[in-house]
Amino acid sequence: MAFEINGKTYETDEEGYLANLSDWNADVADHMATEDDCDLSENHWEVIKFLRDYYEEYQIAPAVRVLTKAIGKRLGKDKGNSKYLYELFPYGPAKQACKYAGLPKPTGCV
Amino acid sequence: MAKREFSIPVIKSPPEIPPIRPGAMAHSRPFVAKAEHQEPLGFPGELVDNWKSVAIDKMEELLGKYRALPVFLDSCVKCGACTDKCHYYLGTGDPKNMPVARQDILRSVYRRYFTVAGKYFPKLVGAAELTEEVIDDWYRYYHQCSECRRCSVYCPFGIDTAEITMAGREILASIGVGQKYANEIIGKVHKIGNNLGLPEPALVDTLEGLEEEVEEEINVPVKFPLDQVGAEVLLVTPSADFFAEPHVDGLIGYAKVFHQAGISWTLSSYASEAANFGIFVGNYENMQKVAERIRQAALDLGVKRIVVGECGHAWRVAYSFWNTLIGPFDFLDTAYPTPQHICELTYHLLQQGQLKLDPAQNDDKVVTFHDSCNVSRGSRMGDMPGGQFTIPRALIRSACPHFVDMAPETTHEHTFCCGGGGGLLTDDLLELRVKGALPRVSALKRVIEEDGVTHMAAICAICKSQFSKVLPEYGMGMDMVVSVHQLIGDALVFEPAQ
Numbered sequence: 191m192a193f194e195i196n197g198k199t200y201e202t203d204e205e206g207y208l209a210n211l212s213d214w215n216a217d218v219a220d221h222m223a224t225e226d227d228c229d230l231s232e233n234h235w236e237v238i239k240f241l242r243d244y245y246e247e248y249q250i251a252p253a254v255r256v257l258t259k260a261i262g263k264r265l266g267k268d269k270g271n272s273k274y275l276y277e278l279f280p281y282g283p284a285k286q287a288c289k290y291a292g293l294p295k296p297t298g299c300v
Numbered sequence: 301m302a303k304r305e306f307s308i309p310v311i312k313s314p315p316e317i318p319p320i321r322p323g324a325m326a327h328s329r330p331f332v333a334k335a336e337h338q339e340p341l342g343f344p345g346e347l348v349d350n351w352k353s354v355a356i357d358k359m360e361e362l363l364g365k366y367r368a369l370p371v372f373l374d375s376c377v378k379c380g381a382c383t384d385k386c387h388y389y390l391g392t393g394d395p396k397n398m399p400v401a402r403q404d405i406l407r408s409v410y411r412r413y414f415t416v417a418g419k420y421f422p423k424l425v426g427a428a429e430l431t432e433e434v435i436d437d438w439y440r441y442y443h444q445c446s447e448c449r450r451c452s453v454y455c456p457f458g459i460d461t462a463e464i465t466m467a468g469r470e471i472l473a474s475i476g477v478g479q480k481y482a483n484e485i486i487g488k489v490h491k492i493g494n495n496l497g498l499p500e501p502a503l504v505d506t507l508e509g510l511e512e513e514v515e516e517e518i519n520v521p522v523k524f525p526l527d528q529v530g531a532e533v534l535l536v537t538p539s540a541d542f543f544a545e546p547h548v549d550g551l552i553g554y555a556k557v558f559h560q561a562g563i564s565w566t567l568s569s570y571a572s573e574a575a576n577f578g579i580f581v582g583n584y585e586n587m588q589k590v591a592e593r594i595r596q597a598a599l600d601l602g603v604k605r606i607v608v609g610e611c612g613h614a615w616r617v618a619y620s621f622w623n624t625l626i627g628p629f630d631f632l633d634t635a636y637p638t639p640q641h642i643c644e645l646t647y648h649l650l651q652q653g654q655l656k657l658d659p660a661q662n663d664d665k666v667v668t669f670h671d672s673c674n675v676s677r678g679s680r681m682g683d684m685p686g687g688q689f690t691i692p693r694a695l696i697r698s699a700c701p702h703f704v705d706m707a708p709e710t711t712h713e714h715t716f717c718c719g720g721g722g723g724l725l726t727d728d729l730l731e732l733r734v735k736g737a738l739p740r741v742s743a744l745k746r747v748i749e750e751d752g753v754t755h756m757a758a759i760c761a762i763c764k765s766q767f768s769k770v771l772p773e774y775g776m777g778m779d780m781v782v783s784v785h786q787l788i789g790d791a792l793v794f795e796p797a798q
Contacts, residue, residue, distance in 0.1 A: 204331050204480075205727065206301075226301050248502035253543040256509050272545055281301040282769075284544070285727075289301070297485050298495030299540040299575060299611075299725060299761035300547075 195221050207288075207295050214242075214292030222290050226281070230290070234278055236264050241291040251288050251296055306731040308773050309391055309738045311745050317384045321393035329440045330728045333478035340487045341586055344476040351475040352430055356413050358474045362467050363414065365584075369467055372459045373410045376400060382451040382461075387716045388444050391735030396441050399451035399461040405437050406468050439477060442468035444732055446722035447580065448673035453713050465722070466582025473581055481726035482577045489590050494539035494573035503569055506542050514552055520794045522552075522559045527601065528566035533558070534598050535565055535642070536574040537609025538761035547764055550610050550783025554642055556792050557785070561649050565607075571597035574614035575761065579621075580723030588625045591617065595626040604633035607640050610783055612721065612760030615641060616678035641681050643759060646788055647691045650698055657791040662700040665755045667787065668747050669693055669705070670740065670767070671715035672760035686712070692759055692784055699791035704751040710743040718758075720766030730769075737770045744776070757784045 191202045195217050201209035206222065208214055219238055223230045230238075240260050244252045252260070254272055262270015275283035284296050335345025348354055363370050382399040384390065389397040396402055404426070411418030411427035418427030428434060447462035472478065488497040498506075507524040514522045525531065535558075541551040558565045571593040578587025598606055606629075608618050618639040623629070629638040637644070649655045669692060675681065681688040689712045697703050710716050719736030747753040758764050758781065768778040 248499065248505065250496065250498050250502045252502075253498075253506045253509075253548070254545050255513060255548055256506055259509060259513070286301055296496060296543070297481070297488060298543070299538050299765050300496070300544040 193221065203295075205295060208292045211245075211292055211294075218292060219290040226286070233265055233269070234290075237261060237275070237278060237283070237287050238291045240264070241287055241293060245291070245293050251284060251293050254284065257283065304730070306734070309735055311738070311742045311774065313742070313746060315390070315739060315742045318390065318393035320395045322395055324394040325388075325392045325397065325444060325732065326394070326440060328444060328729065328732050330443050330724075330726060331480040332439075333473075333480045333483040337480055337483040337487055338473070338476065338478050340490060341473070341478070341483055341583070343473045343478050343483070347476040351435070354475050355430060355435070355471050358471045359410065359413070359467070362470065363410075366463065366467070368460065368463050372403070372463055373407050375457045376403065376407065376459055377457070379456060381454045381456060382459075385451045385454050386445075387448070387450070387719060387739045388446070388732065388736045391719070391738040392732070394444075396437070397444055399445075402441050402445055403459070403461055403464045405434065405441060406464055409434060435472070435475075435477065438468050439472055442472065443479060443724060443729065446673070446717045446720070446724050446736070448717035448721055449677040450673065450714070450716065453677065462722070466579070468582075469580070470582035473583065478581070479723065481728070482580050482723040486577045486581070486586050486590065489573055489577070489593070493570055493593060495575055495577070496539045496543055498539055498542060498572065500569040503542060503567075503572055507567070510548070510552065510555075514555070518794070520559065522555050524551075524555050525564075525566045527569055528564070529600075530602050531564045531566035532603060533563055533565040533605045533607050534571075534594075534601055534603040535567055535607050535609060536571055536594050536597075536614070537567070537642075538575045538611040538614060539573050540761040540765060541609055542572075544761075544765060546768070546779070546782050546786060547610075547761055549786035549789065551785075553783060553785025553787075553789030553792075554609060556789040557642075557646050557649065557655065560792055560794055561654050566601060566603070568597035568601060570600070574608050574611045574618075576614060576617040577723055579613055579617050587617065587621070591622060591625045599631060605636045605640060606632065606638055607642055607645055609642050610759040610761065610785060612672035612674035612762060613678075615639075615681075616674035619679035619681075637683075641691075643691050643695055643784060644682050644687070646695060646785070647682065650695070656793040656795065657699050657788065658793050659699055659701045659791055661791045662787055663702075665700060665787075666702040666704060666751060666753045667696055667700045667755045667757055667782075668703070668744065668753045669696055669711075669784075670718065670756050670758045670763055671711055672758060672763050673715060673717045673721055675759060676713050676715050692757075695784055696757055696787055699787040704747050704753055706743040706747050710739065716740040716743070718760075718763040718766040719770060721762050725762050725766055733766060734770050734773050737766065737774075741771070741774045741776070745774075748776070755780050755782050757782050757787060759784050
């Protein structure tokens with residue numbers, strides 16, 4: 191599978207996750223979000239940026255408590271919980287946010 | 301993200317057996333594994349040219365290797381006792397999800413190639429050629445069985461559909477048609493050590509974060525040790541316990557128990573996974589290779605005991621197969637059972653008065669318990685028959701003032717699968733997962749309405765993830781699902797060591 195933005199083709203897996211991490215740019219995230227009828231706010235971008243930084247360091251998406259703690263520090267304690275993250279990413283922060291961030295889908299019993 | 305394109309089943313009270321809807325789930329098939337997911341497991345990367353002879357040879361090998369398989373294939377008398385027992389049939393109405401029919405798509409091929417009557421009079425005995433259509437049917441319907449073994453409880457001959465599903469999946473993988481979800485995960489365990497592909501530095505970071513979080517919350521320095529040589533206990537737990545909610549609260553609960561009991565323990569970065577998807581794809585070699593990491597970690601760390609966290613099929617593999625796969629365990633302390641379930645460990649500590657719980661901490665909850673299939677029907681727990689049912693309930697009752705059981709035809713050995721077991725916990729099977737959850741959700745709804753149940757506890761990572769995902773589809777909150785050890789951890793009273 192693939193999609194196109196401004197004449198450039200982006201390969202994806204069966205579920206629309208980017209095949210090559212290095213292909214990612216902000217337009218990719220915007221495109222994926224638009225497909226889901228989701229407008230990316232600044233707070234969405236905070237999560238996406240954190241996911242990308244964490245992945246670059248650890249080669250894996252952060253565990254939910256690592257993510258909520260980091261988001262709590264950046265956006266305020268009232269937002270450092272999975273309820274808030276589900277408001278931002280209703281399909282599940284681990285899966286939806288990873289997708290927009292160009293990360294592979296988390297595998298396992300999650 | 302994929303939008304839902306199917307309707308949610310209506311919960312009926314009392315539950316009804318649905319009318320037959322032929323082909324209702326014929327469209328359901330998970331993504332096929334790519335070469336990169338197949339080859340590291342020793343399977344061909346794509347459908348082999350001579351797939352038919354490879355499949356028949358594989359079937360012959362399995363018939364010789366697993367003595368139960370030919371017995372199960374020969375002994376069905378079509379009595380019909382299993383027809384309304386499968387959650388996937390009850391949720392979808394597809395007659396091929398009646399266990400007998402699901403078995404028959406393999407049984408008919410077995411008859412054609414391995415029985416005299418089937419070779420010479422195929423039509424008379426329901427024997428069938430192996431064709432591409434049959435392979436397609438195997439792929440569809442052997443991924444609509446969660447290997448939960450509920451049907452085997454009702455079968456007068458004890459035929460275990462799970463064994464037939466496993467054989468079907470192994471044959472499929474061996475001709476190059478494996479399932480992406482399960483095989484990708486097994487590959488990650490071989491390479492990195494856990495289902496998530498969580499590398500050691502990330503595990504270290506995650507555990508440090510949990511230590512900070514717990515200390516901040518309760519002001520007790522509960523540790524989450526990793527690779528501690530000489531610890532008494534090696535804890536192997538599903539990697540979802542590190543990663544997801546509500547799993548992580550269970551992990552915090554185990555750590556609190558070890559802390560308060562004064563037992564030195566450790567996790568392993570090499571064996572950072574209790575789950576063993578080798579059993580799901582029916583492949584002995586992969587199951588052994590996954591299990592072997594745990595033996596190796598126990599030896600390297602010099603532990604005396606191995607304890608298994610809240611994971612259904614991991615416990616089945618550990619309890620029923622470890623001794624053959626990776627035994628003997630003569631290097632461990634024989635005063636303790638090997639393996640030991642975390643619930644068993646906590647239960648003994650409570651019996652001996654080494655832990656004190658304050659149920660008032662959970663007074664805001666009315667809790668029920670979901671028996672996980674692999675614990676209920678594939679194993680035991682503790683030193684008495686039925687311990688796998690009584691021990692988790694005893695733990696919940698010790699930690700919670702309000703406990704209610706669901707209907708008896710849906711608990712203990714009669715329990716219904718969560719709908720996502722057996723390697724089917726993947727979004728490409730979401731329709732099947734939602735529909736397959738119907739029987740359990742129906743029983744849950746009844747105790748919510750009649751007894752005011754607010755939470756459902758479970759001791760399986762798959763059950764917890766599956767319910768968190770599908771309960772909202774039925775109008776129930778995902779935060780209803782809790783780990784048993786979350787309840788324990790929240791009720792635990794921290795006293796200075798005596």
